[in-house]
Amino acid sequence: MALLTAEWRRLHAARRKRLMEMVGTEAIVVLAAAPERVRSRDTLYPYRQDSNFLYLTGFLEPDAVLALVPGRRYGEVILFCRERDREREGWDGPRLGPERAGAALGVDDAYPISDIDDILPGLMEGRARAYYPLGLDAGFDLKLIGWVNRMRGRGDGRAPQEFLQLGHLLDEMRLFKTEPELRLMQRAVDITIDAHRAAMGAAVRAPRGELHEYVLQAEVEREFRRNDAQPAYASIVGAGANACILHYGANASRVRAGELVLIDAGAEYRGYAADITRTFPANGRFTREQRALHDLVCAAQDAALAQARPGAAFAAMHEAAVRTLSEGLLRLGLLKGRLEDVVAGETCKRFYPHKTGHWLGLDVHDVGEYRIDGASRLLEPGMVFTVEPGLYVPADAAEVPAKWRGIGIRIEDDVLVTRGGHRVLSAALERRAEEIEALMARV
Ligand code: GLY
Numbered sequence: 533m534a535l536l537t538a539e540w541r542r543l544h545a546a547r548r549k550r551l552m553e554m555v556g557t558e559a560i561v562v563l564a565a566a567p568e569r570v571r572s573r574d575t576l577y578p579y580r581q582d583s584n585f586l587y588l589t590g591f592l593e594p595d596a597v598l599a600l601v602p603g604r605r606y607g608e609v610i611l612f613c614r615e616r617d618r619e620r621e622g623w624d625g626p627r628l629g630p631e632r633a634g635a636a637l638g639v640d641d642a643y644p645i646s647d648i649d650d651i652l653p654g655l656m657e658g659r660a661r662a663y664y665p666l667g668l669d670a671g672f673d674l675k676l677i678g679w680v681n682r683m684r685g686r687g688d689g690r691a692p693q694e695f696l697q698l699g700h701l702l703d704e705m706r707l708f709k710t711e712p713e714l715r716l717m718q719r720a721v722d723i724t725i726d727a728h729r730a731a732m733g734a735a736v737r738a739p740r741g742e743l744h745e746y747v748l749q750a751e752v753e754r755e756f757r758r759n760d761a762q763p764a765y766a767s768i769v770g771a772g773a774n775a776c777i778l779h780y781g782a783n784a785s786r787v788r789a790g791e792l793v794l795i796d797a798g799a800e801y802r803g804y805a806a807d808i809t810r811t812f813p814a815n816g817r818f819t820r821e822q823r824a825l826h827d828l829v830c831a832a833q834d835a836a837l838a839q840a841r842p843g844a845a846f847a848a849m850h851e852a853a854v855r856t857l858s859e860g861l862l863r864l865g866l867l868k869g870r871l872e873d874v875v876a877g878e879t880c881k882r883f884y885p886h887k888t889g890h891w892l893g894l895d896v897h898d899v900g901e902y903r904i905d906g907a908s909r910l911l912e913p914g915m916v917f918t919v920e921p922g923l924y925v926p927a928d929a930a931e932v933p934a935k936w937r938g939i940g941i942r943i944e945d946d947v948l949v950t951r952g953g954h955r956v957l958s959a960a961l962e963r964r965a966e967e968i969e970a971l972m973a974r975v
């Protein structure tokens with residue numbers, strides 16, 4: 533249904549108002565709830581509301597459409613949603629229903645979704661522009677085209693002439709997090725911290741030779757569920773060389789003694805994602821080579837974080853991480869050449885093929901531009917992003933000494949830009965090699 537306190541109802545109303553001010557009284561905004569999706573035959577994937585829909589309503593049900601009609605005398609905020617249905621609710625759970633939507637969500641008017649064909653064209657009439665997430669939901673695209681064609685077919689010339697991407701306006705709003713959002717994000721992070729600790733403890737306590745990656749995944753996700761959260765994305769648990777597979781998801785291998793385990797897992801709490809990675813030795817002690825590379829990734833993260841403050845370019849964090857990794861790889865002998873050539877030639881891509889971070893929010897790879905007019909965007913207070921350098925030496929990297937091969941490491945933390953600099957939301961989680969060893973020795 534909906535999870536709304538009065539504070540959140542006010543927040544959603546304020547977001548809708550701001551959006552309406554931006555689009556103006558010549559426009560209408562139309563946004564559909566995420567469709568339910570079939571997993572197999574008559575079984576559905578767990579339902580997740582569309583992030584923009586969630587952002588503007590807090591409403592968690594499928595089969596709903598929000599229309600914002602700025603300046604409309606008889607109500608600007610209109611919701612279409614499923615009607616109450618005693619029999620269906622007995623199968624699928626409670627529905628809010630149009631009768632209760634006004635009070636629960638703070639919308640001006642609510643109608644049964646089954647009436648949308650009759651009502652929505654009337655709301656669009658006379659509006660020059662329609663803002664809509666074009667191409668997101670092919671089924672809803674067709675419906676919208678059908679309504680517009682019907683209006684045009686009547687020849688009254690009052691159908692919207694222009695269809696504009698809704699995304700850009702909302703993306704910019706969502707990029708800047710408010711205090712109530714940050715409270716939820718911190719909760720998602722705190723749950724995730726407990727989850728990573730639980731996995732490290734389970735690894736070191738597991739009987740020798742008995743541990744599988746999925747057991748650690750279960751530890752992580754158990755912490756999520758017992759805190760009313762769920763995975764924000766498919767948890768990655770990779771032991772040994774599996775850690776070098778960036779989107780590894782099988783999580784099915786045996787963890788061998790002496791291997792590192794990379795866990796990239798984050799909780800989603802009330803719609804907001806955490807995204808944290810730690811890499812730890814299954815037996816609680818780093819080998820010399822594992823430690824050297826782990827220290828280097830830590831140093832790259834420190835270098836990136838040193839750039840995180842208002843006015844700095846987003847790209848400066850990646851550049852700092854790449855420089856530190858390049859220096860270290862030259863020092864350890866994994867790369868050869870002059871530092872400036874290695875940096876300019878992006879040679880470390882061989883072992884560090886991804887970027888150093890991304891926006892974080894309702895989506896794990898959250899919305900918002902990274903570049904403006906061709907230049908890297910400057911950081912501002914309220915932005916939240918990850919800082920996640922890594923090193924991945926493939927098992928078949930014949931050009932480096934064998935002792936380095938098959939080591940994969942990523943360290944990922946979640947960071948808020950503040951007025952004075954930044955705050956690492958996940959700072960409480962053990963990160964340096966000695967902190968991880970100390971934790972694993974004590975659990
Ligand atoms: N877990 C996805 C990422 O780190 O970007």
Ligand code: MN
Binds near residue numbers: 890920
């Ligand atoms: Mn990430």
Ligand code: MN
Binds near residue numbers: 796808944
């Ligand atoms: Mn991640």
